[in-house]
Amino acid sequence: QVQLVQSGAEVKKPGASVKVSCKASGxxxxxxxxxxxxxxxxxxxxxxxxxxxxxxxxxxxxxxxGRVTMTRxxxxxxxxxxxxxxxxxxxxxxxCARMSGYYYNPRYDYWGQxxxxxxxx
Amino acid sequence: xxxLTQPPSVSGAPGQRVTISCTGNSSNIxxxxxxxxxxxxxxxxxxxxxxxxxxRPSGVPDRFSGSKSGTSASLAITGLQAEDEADYYCQSxxxxxxxxxFGGGTKLTVL
Numbered sequence: 001q002v003q004l005v006q007s008g009a010e011v012k013k014p015g016a017s018v019k020v021s022c023k024a025s026g027x028x029x030x031x032x033x034x035x036x037x038x039x040x041x042x043x044x045x046x047x048x049x050x051x052x053x054x055x056x057x058x059x060x061x062x063x064x065x066g067r068v069t070m071t072r073x074x075x076x077x078x079x080x081x082x083x084x085x086x087x088x089x090x091x092x093x094x095x096c097a098r099m100s101g102y103y104y105n106p107r108y109d110y111w112g113q114x115x116x117x118x119x120x121x
Numbered sequence: 122x123x124x125l126t127q128p129p130s131v132s133g134a135p136g137q138r139v140t141i142s143c144t145g146n147s148s149n150i151x152x153x154x155x156x157x158x159x160x161x162x163x164x165x166x167x168x169x170x171x172x173x174x175x176x177r178p179s180g181v182p183d184r185f186s187g188s189k190s191g192t193s194a195s196l197a198i199t200g201l202q203a204e205d206e207a208d209y210y211c212q213s214x215x216x217x218x219x220x221x222x223f224g225g226g227t228k229l230t231v232l
Contacts (some may be wrong), residue, residue, distance in 0.1 A: 027225040033129055035221065044123055045167065045210055046157075047221040061220055095166055101173075106221055109178070113164035 002026040004096055004112035011118045016085040020115045022096030028055040029077035033099040035108065036070065036081045038092040046092075050099070050106075051079055086119045093117075124149060124222025125211050132230040133201045141227045143194045143211035149222050150179035154214040158187055158196045161208045161226075170209070171196060198229070206231045 006013045007021040022034065036048040049060035051070040068080045079096060094115045097108035126144040133139040143156060150156055159167035166174050169178055172207045174194065183222035186197045194213075198205055215222035 007190070037221075037223075044225040045212075045223040047223065050220065059219060061218060088148070097167075101155070105155050106214060107169060107172045107212070108159075108167070109169050109172075111168070114166050 001012045001099070002014075004098060004110055006094075006096060007110040009116040009118070011120065012086050013121055014087055014121055016086050016119075017082060018086060018117050019069060019080055019082040020094050021078050021080050022112050023076065023078045024053075024098070025077060027098075029111045033103065034079045034098070035097045035099055035106065035107075036068075037095045037097055039114075040089070040092040040094070043092075045119070046059075048081070048094075051086075052101075053079060071111075088119050091117065091119045099114075123225035124215050124218065125213065125224035127209075127211060127224035127227045129225070130228045130230065132232055133198075134232045135201050135203065137201050138164075138199045138228065139201060140198075141196045141209050141211075141229070143196070143224050144221065145194075145213060145215075145222070147192065148217040149213045149215040150189065150194060152216060154216075156187065156194035157212045159210045159212065160177050161210065163207070167210060185227050201231055203231050205229060 003025045035050045053072045072079045096112040098110040099106045100109045101107045158171040160170045161167045174189040175187045211224040
């Protein structure tokens with residue numbers, strides 16, 4: 001069965017960086033794009049970007065350009081999302097989500113359990 | 122500010138029918154991109170509920186249905202049950218974002 005297992009909760013100080021991992025299993029890792037979506041406390045969902053696990057190409061939401069880096073390790077079927085220059089507004093649950101459908105018509109059929117990142121001095 | 126607009130809350134009694142609207146523009150729903158719906162129970166990750174405007178993944182009861190017209194879409198839930206109490210989100214590709222846009226979410230309360 002398809003599983004996306006994310007790394008544990010993190011507490012970071014403003015200005016620091018955080019790297020969240022998402023380990024995939026139960027399917028061919030390189031056959032499905034992976035997206036990252038975040039959810040601030042009590043708020044809605046916000047798309048952050050996409051990575052192609054096959055070639056490693058990425059597209060980031062303009063809001064996060066310059067601060068986010070998505071990478072993958074095909075040997076462990078793991079994708080990573082690193083967010084730098086953290087501020088309090090980045091406090092959120094970060095999800096990886098497997099994309100099905102098409103690049104210009106994405107939907108998310110499997111989600112990780114979420115990783116809470118808390119930014120506080 | 123969310124890309125797609127949803128009502129913050131809706132409510133209904135058990136057994137009733139409720140609908141949740143999702144309004145977009147010419148960069149997303151109006152451009153012909155599909156609308157997908159997710160259900161998020163408290164403390165859990167979202168779950169795909171409706172895809173491609175009106176299709177249900179395996180295991181989703183037929184009490185849930187979706188529709189799309191012009192720049193808007195709707196999720197309908199019939200025969201409301203207590204377990205349907207959750208947050209619901211619509212999602213569509215947005216060409217101005219070059220990625221996914223979500224609605225702000227609608228909290229469904231079963232009275």
